[in-house]
Amino acid sequence: MRVRGLGAAHDERRAAILEAVFAIVDAEGTHQVSIRRVAERAGVSVGRVQHYFPSKDELLSAAFTAINDRGTARVQARLADASSPLEAVLTELIPESEEDRRLFRVAQAFETHALTNSVLSLSLKESYDDLLGLLAALGGGPELLALALGLANLTLTGNLTAAQARAIIRSGIEKRG
Amino acid sequence: MRVRGLGAAHDERRAAILEAVFAIVDAEGTHQVSIRRVAERAGVSVGRVQHYFPSKDELLSAAFTAINDRGTARVQARLADASSPLEAVLTELIPESEEDRRLFRVAQAFETHALTNSVLSLSLKESYDDLLGLLAALGGGPELLALALGLANLTLTGNLTAAQARAIIRSGIEKRG
DNA sequence: GTCAAATCAATGCGAACGTCTCGGAAAGGG
DNA sequence: CCCTTTCCGAGACGTTCGCATTGATTTGAC
Numbered sequence: 001m002r003v004r005g006l007g008a009a010h011d012e013r014r015a016a017i018l019e020a021v022f023a024i025v026d027a028e029g030t031h032q033v034s035i036r037r038v039a040e041r042a043g044v045s046v047g048r049v050q051h052y053f054p055s056k057d058e059l060l061s062a063a064f065t066a067i068n069d070r071g072t073a074r075v076q077a078r079l080a081d082a083s084s085p086l087e088a089v090l091t092e093l094i095p096e097s098e099e100d101r102r103l104f105r106v107a108q109a110f111e112t113h114a115l116t117n118s119v120l121s122l123s124l125k126e127s128y129d130d131l132l133g134l135l136a137a138l139g140g141g142p143e144l145l146a147l148a149l150g151l152a153n154l155t156l157t158g159n160l161t162a163a164q165a166r167a168i169i170r171s172g173i174e175k176r177g
Numbered sequence: 178m179r180v181r182g183l184g185a186a187h188d189e190r191r192a193a194i195l196e197a198v199f200a201i202v203d204a205e206g207t208h209q210v211s212i213r214r215v216a217e218r219a220g221v222s223v224g225r226v227q228h229y230f231p232s233k234d235e236l237l238s239a240a241f242t243a244i245n246d247r248g249t250a251r252v253q254a255r256l257a258d259a260s261s262p263l264e265a266v267l268t269e270l271i272p273e274s275e276e277d278r279r280l281f282r283v284a285q286a287f288e289t290h291a292l293t294n295s296v297l298s299l300s301l302k303e304s305y306d307d308l309l310g311l312l313a314a315l316g317g318g319p320e321l322l323a324l325a326l327g328l329a330n331l332t333l334t335g336n337l338t339a340a341q342a343r344a345i346i347r348s349g350i351e352k353r354g
Numbered sequence: 355g356t357c358a359a360a361t362c363a364a365t366g367c368g369a370a371c372g373t374c375t376c377g378g379a380a381a382g383g384g
Numbered sequence: 385c386c387c388t389t390t391c392c393g394a395g396a397c398g399t400t401c402g403c404a405t406t407g408a409t410t411t412g413a414c
Contacts, residue, residue, distance in 0.1 A: 010390095010391095025293075026293070027293075028293060029290060029293035029294070030207070030208070030289075031207070031208065031290075034370075034371065034372080035371080035372065035373085036370075036371075036372090044392090044393095045392065045393050045394080046392095046393080046394085047391085047392045047393050047394075048391080048392050048393080049392095050372090050373080050374090050392085051390090051391060051392055052391095054373095055372080055373080056371095056372065056373090105292055105293070108289055108292065109289050109292070109293070111289075112285055112286050112288075112289040113206065113208075115282055115285065115286070115333065115334070116202075116203070116204075116205065116206035116282070116286070117206070121334070121335075124334055125334050125335050125336055128331060128334055128336045129336060132336065142331065142336075142337060142341075142345065143324065143328075143345045143348075143349060145327065145331070146324055146326075146327030146328040146330070146331055146337075146342075146345065147320065147323055147324045147327055148327065149323075149326070149327035149330050149331070150322065150323030150324055150325065150326035150327035150328075150330070151320075151323040151327075153323070153326050153327070153330075154305060154319065154322070154323055154326070156292065157292075157298070157301055157302050157305055158298075158302050159302055159305045159306060159309065159319075160319060160323075164319075165323075168319065168320045168323065171320075172320060175352055175353075176352075187360095211400075211401065211402080212401080212402065212403085213400075213401075213402090221362090221363095222362065222363050222364080223362095223363080223364085224361085224362045224363050224364070225361080225362055225363080227362090227402095227403075227404090228360085228361060228362060231403095232402080232403080233401095233402065233403090
């Protein structure tokens, strides 16, 4: 195939490195992400990190798209088995478990990072456009996405519980459903 | 008084340094903030920056609270002359001018930074609690704050215009006002 | 005028940074 | 078996970082 040498574990090793990036961002913030620290956290050498991600910029960009993909995959998964798809999609945007909170914190960190990066800010906008299109197909307008995003924000800061946020989403759907 | 030597321009010089921090965050992201670069951008020496902000952490924390205070000052200013205070407060959360967008981008950057800092995350929560209290006094619930925050987010990413966001806020108020 | 406090400019230090290079191990196609 | 390709560990290079130190200057209370 296109793979010479050992190419089998390529994706797994790549994913493991990205996982180390997420762990550092979640625990200590984006400031603490460096090639050396990522390598150390992943238990690999600096050379390996650089082999899979030639530069720090590419590493961060890959991490950004990986987080994005993970988020959309979550939404798609919920769409499959849902009596009320609109509610399913929107409540999926609220972090519930501690693992959810971790994912959302990291995602927000990268979103902020993307806001000051012309390339990433474009794909960020496209991600939201996709979500808006999906919601429109389900009969919901942009106000529902905004509501869910804001509730996710307030849940992350601790001003609301996940249960409160989901309740507000449900009543928001009823009002405009 | 408590000020020996020249204490008159103390606040102004402090503010000028913080302004340089904001400019760097807005133009190149939080990653690019360093003592040296801040000093250079502000047109002062490294020593001066260190005199007013003994450590980088204190510099960033001061910048965070300065941005927060600026935001609440905006809201308070709008409250004074407002026929519909609820609408005034909420629409003030939407960035309109390019200067607004700048302010909001910087604010979001620091909010993300605060999420991974135990001290700052506490004052972040308090800020939102204050806002929630103010809204409650005006007859609005947390769903309206969430809506406005989400709309601000979508406006920053370019998925909505400020006019669209404000229109959605107005119809959101009517529905629950 | 004296003097302590406030103010900073200059410089050095050790650590960490991103990146590059080089060498060799590993592995499958021919 | 060989040879190309992938893979990656080790190390060095030059830069930048946060921070500490030092000493000069300025200021206002006394």
